[in-house]
Amino acid sequence: MTPRTDPSAALPASSKVAFTPRPWPIPLDELPTPVLTIDTAVLDHNIDTMARWCSEAGVDLAPHGKTTMAPDIWQRQLDAGAWGITVATAYQAEVAREAGVRHIIFAGTTFSTDALLLLVEPGSDVLMWVDSVATVHLVDAALERGNATRPLPVLVELGARGGRTGARTLDAALAVAAAVRDADHLVLAGVAGYEGALTHGIDAESLQLVDDYLATLIEFRDRLDGESFTQWLDLGGDVVLTAGGSVYFDRVVEALGFRHDPDGVRGVRTRVVLRSGAYVTHDHDLYRRLTPFERIENADRFLPALDLWASVISKPEATLALLNVGRRDTADDEGLPILIEAYRTSAQGVRRVPGAVEAARVTGLNDQHAFVELPPESSLAIGDLVRLGISHPCTTIDKWTDIATIDDGRAQPRALPAVSGVILTCF
Structure with missing residues (x-):
């Protein structure tokens, strides 16, 4: 797919990825969350x-x-x-x-x-x-x-x-x-x-x-x-x-x-x-565990292409954070989302926060909120951008009219990817 050059033309009126029209690429941290991305x-x-x-x-x-x-x-x-x-x-x-x-x-x-x-x-x-x-x-x-x-x-x-x-x-x-x-x-x-x-x-x-x-x-x-x-x-x-x-x-x-x-x-x-x-x-859980390629010797491996991005909008307790993502945005029928990493914006720019989600886990979802259990020493802070892996793509993608494309390639060490285009769905 050739990335679209006019975001306003690419997105339907119901799009969740709403932003001011401008040329691609668009820094991911400048988009309102939640955002579902697919690594092309x-x-x-x-x-x-x-x-x-x-x-x-x-x-x-x-x-x-x-x-x-x-x-x-x-x-x-x-x-x-x-x-x-x-x-x-x-x-x-x-x-x-x-x-x-x-x-x-x-x-x-x-x-x-x-x-x-x-x-x-x-x-x-x-x-x-x-x-x-x-x-x-x-x-x-x-x-x-x-x-x-x-x-x-x-x-x-x-x-x-x-x-x-x-x-x-x-x-x-x-x-x-x-x-x-x-x-x-x-x-x-x-x-x-x-x-x-x-x-x-x-x-x-x-x-x-x-x-x-x-x-x-x-x-x-x-x-x-x-x-x-x-x-x-x-x-x-x-x-x-x-x-x-x-x-x-x-x-x-x-x-x-x-x-x-x-x-x-x-x-x-x-x-x-x-x-x-x-x-x-x-995905990061269900099919990662069940794919035949985990049972076939010397087989190539599938990689998770979908990520769900959310913001920490509340930390009312030392061991509890709330993300602005929920059942309306992600599957929970075959496992809850998995915390992968966090990014923080400051005067010096956007940087990855090592260890911010270590030992943290999503324990439940409401319609628009995810409950994250944190260890007492967690450095995760309000405003942080969190990258989540999903379990069961079928019942995650169907919640989105559009999926933002990135070209991250699962590179390490990771820099925050930019959005290069949009893929539209027809649910």
């Missing part, structure tokens, strides 16, 4: 790292766009080799279509006739998930009412007991596939699943649970004969076999990767497609 050097590192790993593993990638809902970032992923983009709702699918994404995996379902008619418009192939015969009948009837002129390609989702959506048994999934073949306005384009709904653990028992599910998913695919996909193949599509979030994509490649055959050398044209999304920004 790290962003590109993560995108390139995942693209290279998928290429070497011999599979495709359709990263989950809901993580950022930022077409600028999607384009970076596509430019790096991603086959498509995954979305979760009909609205997100339309954002992707308008952004010019050619291949869209819609990991969800809509019954709206108007939304379905948009999905089948020429320009993009949107592959929607279905997991029941009832769903097939309702969607087919809606397309019939709308006089659809193109069939909607669908992926039959296989789930598992205790999971999220998805047919619960092989027989149920096969019945859904048969219903799709009999439908007038649907075409079977492949099978889908999501192993991350079964567990968040990385212990041996959790990994075995994932492996068992993936074995069932490949069995489902094997019980569908080649004729099941003839119509889709005749339309120029490739059969899609997709799974893989951000925690177990290595297990998915091990279990399903041998089926990747987009040229049809070994049979019908087939693409094994991962849908990992959170890797693009990574």
Whole structure:
């Protein structure tokens, strides 16, 4: 993305990053807090790292766009080799279509006739998930009412007991596939699943649970004969076999990767497609602990690209500080923000305050406040600018209409970065 040169034109009316128009770069300490920043050097590192790993593993990638809902970032992923983009709702699918994404995996379902008619418009192939015969009948009837002129390609989702959506048994999934073949306005384009709904653990028992599910998913695919996909193949599509979030994509490649055959050398044209999304920004806690690259020997590492900046607005007790950031600005569903460092402005300029947040921790969030527990000797002071790391990017980014870009590269020692531009989101 080329940094925008006019901040006032770049920002919507609801922007949280409000400031007087002037050329980039803008010193970070001159912006009102809170501010969410994304390090573009790290962003590109993560995108390139995942693209290279998928290429070497011999599979495709359709990263989950809901993580950022930022077409600028999607384009970076596509430019790096991603086959498509995954979305979760009909609205997100339309954002992707308008952004010019050619291949869209819609990991969800809509019954709206108007939304379905948009999905089948020429320009993009949107592959929607279905997991029941009832769903097939309702969607087919809606397309019939709308006089659809193109069939909607669908992926039959296989789930598992205790999971999220998805047919619960092989027989149920096969019945859904048969219903799709009999439908007038649907075409079977492949099978889908999501192993991350079964567990968040990385212990041996959790990994075995994932492996068992993936074995069932490949069995489902094997019980569908080649004729099941003839119509889709005749339309120029490739059969899609997709799974893989951000925690177990290595297990998915091990279990399903041998089926990747987009040229049809070994049979019908087939693409094994991962849908990992959170890797693009990574984080400081949840995915830092769970990423497969922590389990793969000699693997490259993702780096956290997002930082949340807040000010110390109160220190009413020696061991308590309040920051002007809260649930409206950051996720707390998978862990609280993590204090990284602090900066202080004086007549001599802005300087990092070594040790200011050492042994300090965020203990709770209100709507607009973060409670920080401090050791008695802490030097953190009112007015200090604090850099926070986040846990779970998906439920942090969705609180922002715009993300300020920096090009810090996680350099050490750190100087306070400047804002070089803005990336807009479409939530």
